[in-house]
Amino acid sequence: MKNDTVLELHHIRKTFPGVVALDDVRFELRRGEVHILLGENGAGKSTLVKILSGAYQKTAGQIILDRQEIDIKSPRHAQELGIAIIYQEFNLVPQLSAGENIFLGQEQIHASGLINQREIIASAQGILDDLGVEIEARKAVSELGVAQQQMVEVAKALSLDARILIMDEPTSALTEQEITELFNTIRRLKQKGVSIIYISHRLEELFEIGDRVTVLRDGKYIDTCNIADVSKSELISMMVNRELKEHFPKLRAARGEEVLRVNGLGINGVLHDIAFSLHRGEVLGIAGLLGSGRTELASSLFGVSRIDSGEIYVKGKRQRIKSPRRAINLGIGLLTEDRKSQGLIMILSTKDNICLPSVERFSRIGFVDTREEIQAATQYVGDLHIKTPSLQQQVMFLSGGNQQKVVISKWLCCQADILIFDEPTRGIDVGSKVEIYHLMNRLTAEGAAIIMISSELPEILGMSDRIMVMNQGRIAGEFSAGEATQEQILHYALEGAA
Amino acid sequence: MTPKDFLLHYGRQFGTLIGLLGLVIVLWILTPYFLTISNLLNVAQQTSINAIIAVGMTFVIITAGIDLSVGSIVAFSGVVLASALQAAIPLPIAILIGLVVGAFCGLVNGVLITYGRLPPFISTLGMMSVARGAALLYTGGRPISGFSSGFRYLATGEILYIPVPVIIMVLVYVVAHVVLTRTKLGRYAYAIGGNEEAAVLSGVSVKFYKAMVYGLSGMLSGLAAIILTARLNSAQPIAGMMYELDAIAATVIGGTSLMGGEGRIIGTLIGALIMGVLRNGLNLLGVSSFVQQTVIGSVIIIAVLMDMALKKQRK
Numbered sequence: 130m131k132n133d134t135v136l137e138l139h140h141i142r143k144t145f146p147g148v149v150a151l152d153d154v155r156f157e158l159r160r161g162e163v164h165i166l167l168g169e170n171g172a173g174k175s176t177l178v179k180i181l182s183g184a185y186q187k188t189a190g191q192i193i194l195d196r197q198e199i200d201i202k203s204p205r206h207a208q209e210l211g212i213a214i215i216y217q218e219f220n221l222v223p224q225l226s227a228g229e230n231i232f233l234g235q236e237q238i239h240a241s242g243l244i245n246q247r248e249i250i251a252s253a254q255g256i257l258d259d260l261g262v263e264i265e266a267r268k269a270v271s272e273l274g275v276a277q278q279q280m281v282e283v284a285k286a287l288s289l290d291a292r293i294l295i296m297d298e299p300t301s302a303l304t305e306q307e308i309t310e311l312f313n314t315i316r317r318l319k320q321k322g323v324s325i326i327y328i329s330h331r332l333e334e335l336f337e338i339g340d341r342v343t344v345l346r347d348g349k350y351i352d353t354c355n356i357a358d359v360s361k362s363e364l365i366s367m368m369v370n371r372e373l374k375e376h377f378p379k380l381r382a383a384r385g386e387e388v389l390r391v392n393g394l395g396i397n398g399v400l401h402d403i404a405f406s407l408h409r410g411e412v413l414g415i416a417g418l419l420g421s422g423r424t425e426l427a428s429s430l431f432g433v434s435r436i437d438s439g440e441i442y443v444k445g446k447r448q449r450i451k452s453p454r455r456a457i458n459l460g461i462g463l464l465t466e467d468r469k470s471q472g473l474i475m476i477l478s479t480k481d482n483i484c485l486p487s488v489e490r491f492s493r494i495g496f497v498d499t500r501e502e503i504q505a506a507t508q509y510v511g512d513l514h515i516k517t518p519s520l521q522q523q524v525m526f527l528s529g530g531n532q533q534k535v536v537i538s539k540w541l542c543c544q545a546d547i548l549i550f551d552e553p554t555r556g557i558d559v560g561s562k563v564e565i566y567h568l569m570n571r572l573t574a575e576g577a578a579i580i581m582i583s584s585e586l587p588e589i590l591g592m593s594d595r596i597m598v599m600n601q602g603r604i605a606g607e608f609s610a611g612e613a614t615q616e617q618i619l620h621y622a623l624e625g626a627a
Numbered sequence: 628m629t630p631k632d633f634l635l636h637y638g639r640q641f642g643t644l645i646g647l648l649g650l651v652i653v654l655w656i657l658t659p660y661f662l663t664i665s666n667l668l669n670v671a672q673q674t675s676i677n678a679i680i681a682v683g684m685t686f687v688i689i690t691a692g693i694d695l696s697v698g699s700i701v702a703f704s705g706v707v708l709a710s711a712l713q714a715a716i717p718l719p720i721a722i723l724i725g726l727v728v729g730a731f732c733g734l735v736n737g738v739l740i741t742y743g744r745l746p747p748f749i750s751t752l753g754m755m756s757v758a759r760g761a762a763l764l765y766t767g768g769r770p771i772s773g774f775s776s777g778f779r780y781l782a783t784g785e786i787l788y789i790p791v792p793v794i795i796m797v798l799v800y801v802v803a804h805v806v807l808t809r810t811k812l813g814r815y816a817y818a819i820g821g822n823e824e825a826a827v828l829s830g831v832s833v834k835f836y837k838a839m840v841y842g843l844s845g846m847l848s849g850l851a852a853i854i855l856t857a858r859l860n861s862a863q864p865i866a867g868m869m870y871e872l873d874a875i876a877a878t879v880i881g882g883t884s885l886m887g888g889e890g891r892i893i894g895t896l897i898g899a900l901i902m903g904v905l906r907n908g909l910n911l912l913g914v915s916s917f918v919q920q921t922v923i924g925s926v927i928i929i930a931v932l933m934d935m936a937l938k939k940q941r942k
Binding site for chain 2: 431433452453454456457458463465470471472473474475476477481484486488489492495496497499539543
């Protein structure tokens, strides 16, 4: 064992009834390093991390922390051992201040038995300043942005003397600017000797922030290497065990009739003078930072947000889209940004999720034709290669990629031909991403029109026929596929049209 | 359905059924009279009213709601029905009136919850008091008694030795099962309870179907009122006290999650039967009603604890 090794895992095995989630996995973490944990969804990253954070118990294997073999019995125990985890969904109390959140559960108590509020705010401010972030400790968490809330989480972990910090997809909700700041903080933590286990699907950023990387595949250990010694395509092939010739298998489809036209669309204070058209067979990419109005545009086209001005023409006819039902009847489908809270009903089965928007179609006088439903669901599960043990399996037990395919099936099943995909590949593994791209090709070839909102510039460039960049609720620029570059798009997204 | 699918679907209810069978065996050993046909029919008859109300409660709870007003609606529907019968309104129309009054109260709940955006707890808590007050006002606090034998047949009659209330109960369960598994209303109830936002975004008219579910719960309370009035030969404005708790208990013991999106109608029947069997058995054993209350409360808590433990294990 090297001197600077903090944590070692040997032969870790974790089984669930009927599933081996981890099999003979090893892992080694050094002091002050950023160690990337890489793998497709279902590769076992989350399970491994949950074992370290005490949420799961390992079935077999050794965990050695500071040269002592230990068992991590509970999240509380992990905390005491100096292991902290920052999940994608934060565990903060929005009504309390940043400082109160940081010291939640470890409040200093006065001799009088009351909480020493001033002391809490002061120490919290110290930790935050030390992290190099500009957050007022007395501000309520609900008033902070996503990136700032994340920093409060980090500060909370540090207040507990965490030496090992696990970050699960920390950049997924951040803007480019915020990511830069996060990386600065991570570098500062490294200097303090904090070791970081970093999970992310964004290969680009791994090269920027990572020191070493461990790849898992199907619950097995594949390899650990120095980031400096590997290339992106090597990593990808380690993850999926097949060479991906290109990331974006874009095929151009014949451009057909216009199916959607928007004129002067506005929502007071949110969207201004939006105008564009969409034709069959094309993918219109919409780029822009968070808060640029991309998602609001999608929700106004889908009848969720009321528009204050402008006109929407669907297949040649002016329409007022007042409800999602109306949008669906017009052939519009919305794949939402947030699969778990808006896209799927996690507790229901694959079949019920796929068929939900189409229940009307499968019904005669209120009775649902179950046979027709099963037939349709079976078709899409097969057609889109959705990996599920059964149509009755609850979607919460499927992997992210398969869940996303269930959402797409929903819209295909109700015969939507104007598809709005808001971040279609967020949080899903590389293999599933490529499958989603192939699916988009197929859909456009069959005459569907797709609006693809994405924060990943390569995806926008790789999969769009035309690209629209939004900034502060306006269209800042438009490009056709060939002429745009990442720099240009980013420029318009950051600076606007002027 | 393959056997595996069946287990995915009804696994939780299977557990409840084993609980019921265990209870039956224990009572059989303790008191041989328990497992006689006449006693079992007796249990079924005593269970029928709670079981019918619990069907409505199951729909409501599947949508992640709650209905505290069912007991009061039983009382209010009962007295309106009774006055209609005494005014010599033809039996079928009087029965219809009883159902409509219940459904109306339920729909008011539904509209307050959906269009008024009130939490179900508050809306139905208010209705619990309003309907009770209305029943007392309507009758001046006095029971309305004495009905034709034709009406009383609904509680006292038998078809092939099976009491009419039991037959009504079975019919209600068959229809409710079909509605929950085979109709839009059922499909949407699960969707709304599972994730209301996702349901809206999938084009479900959430407000309409939610209001319908509360209307259904009210209507079934009206049906329970008809049987209760016929059995007692009297409609009492203070009838149905605490019925909401029995109905919630039967639903929850039967595996319907208060978080919504989960539950089977057959589970609720088993849940109602567990409560009925327990009451009957404790009576046969001569256990005091004070102790009975305590035992039944404990059973509810234990059932939910076991449910949670099993779910955790599955994950």
